[in-house]
Amino acid sequence: MIFNNRLRDLHSVGCKYTWFNQRIDQPIHIKLDRVLVNEGWINAFSDSYCSYQSPSCSDHCPIILHSGRSIQVKHRFLYKNYWSKIDKYWDLLLEPLYLPCLGNPLSHFCNTLRSLKNSIKSQPWATSSTVSKHIDNLLLRQKELLDSLQSDPYNPNLNHAFKEVNTELANTSSLQASWIIQRAKVNWLKHGEDDLKFLYAKIRTKTGGTKSVANLLACNPQITRAQVVSSIIQYYQDLYNPTPPVSLDLDIFPIGCALPEVFVSSITSAVSDDEIKSAVFSGSSTSAPGPDGFNFHFYKSGWHILGPSVYRAVRSFFIKGYMPNGVKSTALAIIPKHKNAANISDYRPIALCNVLYKIISKVMANRLKPVMCLIVKDNQAGFVKSRVSTDNILLASDILYYAGKRGGANLFCAKLDIKKAFDCVSRQFLLARLLQKGFPSTFVNWIKACVSDVNYSIVLNGALEGYFSSTAGLRQGCPLSPYLFCLIMEACSNLLEGRGFKGISIDNFSLTHLLYADDVLIFGEATIENCQILTSVLRDFANSTGLFINYDKSFVMFPKHYRNHLQICQALSIHTIVDKITYLGIPLSFHRLKIGDYLPLMDSLNRKFNGWKANLLSFAGRLQYLKFTIQNTIAYWIRGSILPKAVYKVYKKLSSRFLFFGDVYSAKKLHMLSWDKICKPKAKGGLGIPSIQALQFAYHCSVIYRMYNGSTPLSSWLLTKYRSPWKPPLVSASKLWKSITKTAAVTKHCFNFIITQNFPVSLKWDHWCHNSTLGDYFDVDSPEIIPDIKLSELISGDSWDFYDKIPQSLHLVFDGIQIVVGSGSCLLWNDSRKIRFKSFIDEFYVDLSDCPWVDMLWHRRHILKHTVFVWLALVGGLKTAAALLSRHIHVPLRCSLCNTHEEFVSHMFFECPFSFDILKAIILGMKIFLFRPSIMQVFDWLTDVFSDKHEVLKAYKVAVCGIIYYIWKERNNRRFGGNHQCRYTVLLSIKRNLFLKFMKWKNHTELLELL
Structure with missing residues (x-):
């Protein structure tokens, strides 16, 4: 009921659970008390939030509703991707680039960006509100022309004006859609013309999340905004300026695999233009920019103008090794790790680096990437080419199964948590370790210029606050950081091996630990002496690198038969013994996992399926959400474990309900198609979603x-x-x-x-x-x-x-x-x-027969929103009156469009005079048919007639799918909404939609004449 009414939880701080059953033997903690709001509330009170208080003597937590601090701040500059489609923007871009380069090319290019930024800010088209107002005016003009055409449809002046308005509306709408998609960052949503509400909701959710950190510290109304900002800045200033490591004795660390001599010259050779260009065009156009506000799309779209200047700027760094502080300045976006974050430490800082810095660091990362597999041990699966993270999960699972079955296995397994790993690592140790591993001093100096003297600002409510320096840490948004951190963790691996720590051994195989970046899983012989070795290794490693183990968040587990738990825990300083450990999100245990161990997966699927997403996505949007979000979740678990059949059944049930009804609780609704029919490749007649078995x-x-x-x-x-x-x-x-x-x-x-x-x-x-x-x-x-x-x-x-x-x-x-x-x-x-x-x-799926009409639907130009309904029509998925009657569901049998014949799929498409007249109006050649064709006959005729005109054929295939979609939509409006539109109005809607689509094609002039 909550989700059907489009209600959602208001952003909150404080307790996660609000009710306790007051029982010690079978405790239950759940969230009973909540504040539910609708979309109108969020629009009217965008800064509001609620705080959950301590229950005191009650078993419920009181809730305080806060209006929030609605303070106008100067938002930071953000480049909007649609600016590249505005002619006046290019004039502004050219002006600063004509100025001669004085001094360092890198500094000069930074000044160029600063000048361009100031010029753009003063333009009226720079704000997205201008685009929205222009669209509103065009829609009003379009409606006026459409009303006039109802009475005079063949007036040439009206038709000419209507076409011009449509063209301008198409162009302006594409600008608005570009900005919405850029802000929402929903990369999986393609062709989702009806899903703008979903994107807007996504933007509001992201905005609310970023405001929650300020809300957390603003619960006390007597604290001013300046004090809130100051406390946040102070926290992160302390985080990135920790006490220096006790020692920097590299002699205790074995070198391990050093950089091969053959690579020394290649990683310091002159940087080519191709390397720089590759670094630019491999970046995501919708990624968040750094403090300067310019993203990758700015560089890509203007590369024909910016390219030479970028080449000079980047090459100057690799020649001189100098990087201005402004280039490596970083914005910190503060993201809550979970809902109801109760402390500033519950927020994760995400580093937003300038794209110019990313280009330089990407060039270095691309040179470092090929040698990582040669200098990093194979138990490190993170960020090393050709290594798969889930291999570590499978290996750990099989080792634990083997040890658990062996009665005499004397083994423990521990998961170690490193405190603020990326944020506190010693930069001095990193640079010294690189030299120790054989990296040339030139390359190490480049690294030093990138990671040292980094200044941070905090992004709060869209504005940059503070500007402070740092002495430690690596930025997780920097392309170099994952590789550098792996090299630091490699020192720990070498130290474990050098000290003689004993892990699990069988024949010629031995293993002491597995790594994925800072996720550490230890397998060790459960003896006091062996545990003391591990403790000394971790202590020495922490004293040198600044990476200390958080023993309160570390866990250890033992086989069922092992008895000396307490002695081993004391030797390890880990006091939390568990039956299972979650490693990289997957449960591991010495014992056989139960169905309850997979509850995190099922809970994750329920959260993703439920809520406002289902209400705001179209059928095509839900299909993509399944394919790119839900499938990724289930696929990760499949890669790392063998899922029970019960999980398969739950997944199939929830997925089918979500796709067809947008509601996973719709148990009594009629399913026209089985899930197995959907989970086939498109070439085999399905929708391209692989089954769990596949x-x-x-x-x-x-x-x-x-x-x-x-x-x-x-x-x-x-x-x-x-x-x-x-x-x-x-x-x-x-x-x-x-x-x-x-x-x-x-x-x-x-x-x-x-x-x-x-x-x-x-x-x-x-x-x-x-x-x-x-x-x-x-x-x-x-x-x-x-x-x-x-x-x-x-x-x-x-x-x-x-x-x-x-x-x-x-x-x-x-x-x-x-x-x-x-x-x-x-x-x-x-x-x-x-x-x-x-x-x-x-x-x-090789044994399944091929689908004869796959090329008719799933070509490169298809519109997913339309095509999926054609697919439903061809496979019997539409709930026509005849289809419902065959399932003993009695509804009016007359076609809602012609009110003459019974409603079959074959009648609606295109035996019905209503639908056939629309088809003839768009595809004039259909007039030659003496008998009205079926969908497949239309496609076959198009293929025969336009076999030598590929673009025209694709355009007509798109048109047929659009006709079917709008006819089915009109049928539903008549049956369930009581709204009747004449065929001419439906025809205009179809033509307008096709017009907007064809306008995006390169040869659109020829195709528009078809309409």
């Missing part, structure tokens, strides 16, 4: 592929423990491995082996011998005569070396098999070295 299948294929073609801890563990995915699994094997072997069995024909020198192909179990196993190729009756060894053990250089390792009778088969010398993939997918995840998905 995703699981594809991720297992990916794991198998990477097992043989990459050297990662996961691949080493699986090959050491299980030998081959084509070896029958033992009963004691983990659920993960059994699932992988099932996938391997059905995809055996897709995987092909190439024999290389050092890759882990199994002699006995893998089908390396002419796409067969050695036993199958020779039809060996006794498989035990083939040794269970790696094929590489029979290779010496580029020839076979058997000795007595295999029977003499099997030697002949090796003569015709070539050994490939050098590195490369040894396992191919359908004989191809290049794979895409989509190819795994396609294999899952």
Whole structure:
């Protein structure tokens, strides 16, 4: 009821839970007391919020409603992407660039941006309100012309004026839409013409979140705004200026893998124009800008003018190593980590760097990226090319399963939390560590210029507040920071290894810890001596780097049989023992996970499905929301775990209800299509949403592929423990491995082996011998005569070396098999070295028949909002009167458009005179039909007639989809709204929509004549 009435919680601070059942044995904490508001309230009182107070003697928390501090502040300058479509903007851009460059090119370019910014601010078109007012005037003029055309439809002057207004409205609306999308930052929403309400709601939500930090400190009405701002600035000033580390003794840290000599010259070579341009055009056009207000779109759209100046400015930095403080100045956006943030520490600072700085740091990051895999241990999965974060989750899960099953396993697993990791790290240690790892001094000086002497301002209610320096920390918005932080954490890995810390070992495999940036998972032998080693390592690491462990937020767990918990906890200084640990968002445990352990996933899905999103999104918008938001959530869990069937069922039920009804609680509504029909590729007649089974299948294929073609801890563990995915699994094997072997069995024909020198192909179990196993190729009756060894053990250089390792009778088969010398993939997918995840998905659906009309709907120019309804019409998803009657639901059978015939899909499109007249008015060639065509007959005719005119064919395909969409819309308005429009009014609506679409095409002049 709350969501159906479009109510939502008001922004709040204070307690998360407001009611307690006063029971110790079975405590329940929930949020019963809340303040619900609608869209009108948010528009009228945009600064309002509520604060939850302590319950005192009650079991409920009192709520205080605050009006908020509605204080006008000078908002910071933000570049609007639609300015690049205004002619006067380009005149302003050219003016400062004509000035001669005096002094440092980087400083000169900063002055150019400052001058341009001042010029833009003084222009009337610079504000978005001007665009909105112009649209209102155009809509009023359009309505006047449309009313006149009702009585005089063939008046040439009226039609000419109507067309001009439509053209100008299309152009101006695109400016407004560009600004809305830029502010909302909803990158997954495409072609969502009816979803502007969703975007506006998203903007209001983001705005409310940024205001909540000021609300938190303004609960006391006697505190002035200046005091609020001062307290926030002081907090972050203290955060970024911590006490320096106790020591900087690099001698205690083993070097590990140093930078190879061959890369020393390449990372300090002269920067090319292509590197700079690549750094510019790889940035997101809608990303938030830094303090100067200019985003990547500014540079991209004006590159033909700005390019030479940017080249000179960036090259000057790499030549001189000097960066003005204004370039690396950073704005801090304060984002709440969770709802009801109760303290300033519950907010996460996000660094917004200037794009000019990002260009420079991206060039350096792109040079650093290729060498990371050579100098960082393979247990670090974060920000290193070709490493997958969820591999660490799978590995940890399988190790814990193995240790939990072993009765004598003497192991503990600990998750460590590092206090304010990126914000407090020592810059001095970083620079010294880079030199220790073999980086040339020139490159280290570049890094020093980027990370040192950084000044911050806080973004509060759209304004920049304060300006303070910093002595520590890395900015999480800087392209360099993830790589630099990984190098710092690598020092911890080297120290653990150097001190002899003991982890888990099996055969030739050993592992002490897993890392993803600052997420640390430790596997250790549960002895006092081993724990003392870990404690000393963490202490020395903290004293040198400033990265201290927060022991209150760290956890440890043990196998069920282990008894000396307290002694180990005291040695580790970790006093919280748990049954499961959440690592990178996925639960891990020594024990088998229960359905309740997956509640965070189901809660996350419920939160994403519920609320105002469903009410404000169209069918096409909900489809994209499912595809790019919900699917990403479920896919991450699938990559890191094996989901129970109960979770599958919940996901299918919620997804189907959300897509068709926008309400996950609509249990009694009629589903015309099964979810399985939707979860197919478009080429197979679906909507392109892969099913959970397809995703699981594809991720297992990916794991198998990477097992043989990459050297990662996961691949080493699986090959050491299980030998081959084509070896029958033992009963004691983990659920993960059994699932992988099932996938391997059905995809055996897709995987092909190439024999290389050092890759882990199994002699006995893998089908390396002419796409067969050695036993199958020779039809060996006794498989035990083939040794269970790696094929590489029979290779010496580029020839076979058997000795007595295999029977003499099997030697002949090796003569015709070539050994490939050098590195490369040894396992191919359908004989191809290049794979895409989509190819795994396609294999899952390979047995389904192809859809004959896929090219009619899903071409490059399709309008999703229209196309999905054509898809529904073709697959029987529209609730026509005849379709409802076949399901024993009695409704009026007469067509609402002609009131003559029964309402079937085939009648509505296009046997009905109402719909056929509209079709003939837009596609004149339809007049030759003696019998009124069906949808497929229309598409087939268009394909035959316009096969040599591709753009015209696409335009007519778009037009047919638009006609179907608007006819169905008119039908629903007549049946359920009582609103009747004549065919001419519907025709004008269709033409106006097509006009706006065709205007965006390059060859729109020719296409507009079709209308």
